[in-house]
Amino acid sequence: GENVEQHPSTLSVQEGDSAVIKCTYSDSASNYFPWYKQELGKGPQLIIDIRSNVGEKKDQRIAVTLNKTAKHFSLHITETQPEDSAVYFCAARSFQKLVFGTGTRLLVSP
Amino acid sequence: DGGITQSPKYLFRKEGQNVTLSCEQNLNHDAMYWYRQDPGQGLRLIYYSQIVNDFQKGDIAEGYSVSREKKESFPLTVTSAQKNPTAFYLCASSGLAGGPYTGELFFGEGSRLTVL
Numbered sequence: 001g002e003n004v005e006q007h008p009s010t011l012s013v014q015e016g017d018s019a020v021i022k023c024t025y026s027d028s029a030s031n032y033f034p035w036y037k038q039e040l041g042k043g044p045q046l047i048i049d050i051r052s053n054v055g056e057k058k059d060q061r062i063a064v065t066l067n068k069t070a071k072h073f074s075l076h077i078t079e080t081q082p083e084d085s086a087v088y089f090c091a092a093r094s095f096q097k098l099v100f101g102t103g104t105r106l107l108v109s110p
Numbered sequence: 111d112g113g114i115t116q117s118p119k120y121l122f123r124k125e126g127q128n129v130t131l132s133c134e135q136n137l138n139h140d141a142m143y144w145y146r147q148d149p150g151q152g153l154r155l156i157y158y159s160q161i162v163n164d165f166q167k168g169d170i171a172e173g174y175s176v177s178r179e180k181k182e183s184f185p186l187t188v189t190s191a192q193k194n195p196t197a198f199y200l201c202a203s204s205g206l207a208g209g210p211y212t213g214e215l216f217f218g219e220g221s222r223l224t225v226l
Contacts, residue, residue: 009150034214043114043200043217044153089152098215100152 002027002094006101014109019080021104023090024072032093033066033073038103039086047088048075080108113137116201116218123188123195123225131186131221133201141204142184143215146170146197153200159184188223196225 003026013019023033031052036044050057050064050073057064061080066073073092077084085108090101114135123129135142144156155168159178173192178184188195199222202215 004152006152036215041219043202043219044215045217046214049214098155100154102150102152 002030002092002097002099004090004092004099004101006090006104008104009102010105010107012107012109013080015080015082017080019077019084019106019108021075021088021090021106022072023074023092023101024070025092025094025099026071027092027094028068028071030092030094032098033064034091034093034098035062035064035075036089036091036100037086038089044089077106080106082108082110084108114201114203114216114218116199116221118221119219121221121223123223125225126190128187128189129195129223131188131199131201131223133184133186133218134182135184135201135203135216136182137203137205137216138181139203139205139216140181142178143202143204144168144174144176144184144186145200145202147200147220148197156186156199195223198222 006023034049037047038044048064050066061078063076087103087105089103091098117132141160143158145153154170156174157176159165165176165178175187198220200220201218
């Protein structure tokens, strides 16, 4: 079955810096890659997703890139702000099964 | 406001006791899911339901049971057979019933269960 690895587990940046979180997946049949943000004490919320027929997608300060050949996808956050501090999860969907990564705790210091 | 409501937020249980976690949604979604979240292990699927009166096991269903008598409700029972029940439990729903994992997932705020 699908296996998703996510790195790093913790990421600390200064406000205004960029942050990059990387995920790899194992199943070449995976075709949908969402990213969820979980704030303290809340449930995860979808922030951006990408499908396998697209290489990059942007939404204001966040972007996701996908390399199907290498089977990895990344979340990029530019001009980070303290409110970006949260746990971020990547996921990959294969044969209608969504498998999550282990999460990255992002800390943005003012 | 539309959303998913989980209760209770915190729950303590003695070993050997069953406990039921509530999940209600008013998003008119067909599909509902239960995930377990442990530190460093991401989200793991326990059970899911695509339609009323039907549900399927996820990856870690042992020691858990569910019911789906109403579209809006998908309660999870953590039974005494679950060997390590202390965890954070998340309920989610999805508007697409074409498959158990399709579409955006909308999560509740979770229930933290601690077994004493």
